[in-house]
Amino acid sequence: MDERIEQAGLLYERAVFGGEDGVLEAADRQLDAVEADLALARGRLIHARFLEQRVGDVRESELFEQAARLYRELGDGRGEGEALLWIGIYHQVVGGDNETAVPVLERAHGLADRAGDRLTVSYVLRHLGIAAHMAGRLGEARERLEESARLRRELDFPAGVAANLVGLAYIAAAEERPEDARGLLEEAAALAGAADAKAVLRSVDEARRDL
Numbered sequence: 001m002d003e004r005i006e007q008a009g010l011l012y013e014r015a016v017f018g019g020e021d022g023v024l025e026a027a028d029r030q031l032d033a034v035e036a037d038l039a040l041a042r043g044r045l046i047h048a049r050f051l052e053q054r055v056g057d058v059r060e061s062e063l064f065e066q067a068a069r070l071y072r073e074l075g076d077g078r079g080e081g082e083a084l085l086w087i088g089i090y091h092q093v094v095g096g097d098n099e100t101a102v103p104v105l106e107r108a109h110g111l112a113d114r115a116g117d118r119l120t121v122s123y124v125l126r127h128l129g130i131a132a133h134m135a136g137r138l139g140e141a142r143e144r145l146e147e148s149a150r151l152r153r154e155l156d157f158p159a160g161v162a163a164n165l166v167g168l169a170y171i172a173a174a175e176e177r178p179e180d181a182r183g184l185l186e187e188a189a190a191l192a193g194a195a196d197a198k199a200v201l202r203s204v205d206e207a208r209r210d211l
Contacts, residue, residue: 002034004030004031004033004034005030005031005034005210007027007030008027008028008030008031011023011024011026011027011030012024015027022177029074032070032073032074033068033070033074033076035066036066036067036070036071036074036076036079036083037067037079037166038065039063039064039066039067039070040063040064040079040082040083040086040101042059042063042066043059043061043063043064043090044086045084046059046063047060047089047090047093047094050093050094051093056094056095059061060090060094061087061090061091061094061106061187061199064083064086064087064090065087067079067083068080068083068084068087071083074193076114077111077114077115078111078112078116078117079122080111081107081108081109081110081111081112081115081117081120082108082112082120083116084104084105084107084108084111085105085108085112085123085124085127087104087108088101088102088108088124088127089101089123089127091104092105092127092130094130098131098134098135101127101131101148102128102131105106105124105127105128106124106128106129108120108124109121109124109125109128111189112124118151118154118155119151119155119157121133121148121151122148122151122152122155122157122160125144125145125147125151126144126145126148126150126160126164126167127164128144129141129142129143129144129145129148129164129167130167132144133167133170133171133174138171138174138175141167141171142168142171142175145167145168145171145177146163146164146168148160148164149156149161149164149165149168152164158191158192158194158195159191159192159195159200161188161189161191161195162188162189162191162192162195162197162200162204163183163186163188163192163197163200163203165185166184166185166188166190166199166200166203166204167186168184168205169182169184169185169188169211170207170210170211172184173211180210183206184211185207185211188200188202188203188204189204
């Protein structure tokens with residue numbers, strides 16, 4: 001059992017049998033934290049199914065919004081930042097709506113940066129880079145993806161680095177740097193292969209055909 005649920009049960013007993021005042025509010029907060037974590041986790045699973053099947057599910061957005069609200073009410077900036085990241089990803093990837101996604105991603109960046117959550121920052125920078133690339137702002141896109149890759153190297157997240165290198169290869173090709181693009185894809189393939197990141201390897205193969 002999650003220790004927060006167990007703690008809520010103990011607080012229930014203290015209220016009912018011990019007659020203590022004020023403990024039920026603390027129990028509610030424990031359960032709200034569990035509910036926020038669960039909503040975020042379920043939303044991510046729905047997003048993974050979207051990536052497999054390319055069929056959207058409105059529950060994904062609803063779950064991420066629920067998680068963001070609960071984290072905000074709990075004063076959990078780190079959790080809210082991560083939930084906002086996924087709201088932004090939903091709008092960008094599922095909805096194809098960067099106009100809505102970018103402001104949400106920027107809010108996520110501020111919260112994650114203040115909380116010291118470098119992994120979430122790396123995801124935010126990746127998706128801001130994607131938005132910049134789609135808008136034709138290649139220099140900005142490159143800077144965002146390079147910074148995301150740098151953070152991911154520090155965090156020992158090779159599959160994530162490889163995914164960013166694929167994006168950087170597309171940018172290099174658009175900037176008429178074909179040799180750089182090929183080198184980036186070679187490194188991406190090596191990192192993805194070592195990490196057994198088959199989905200990223202498929203992206204590398206697709207990029208090689210495209211470029």
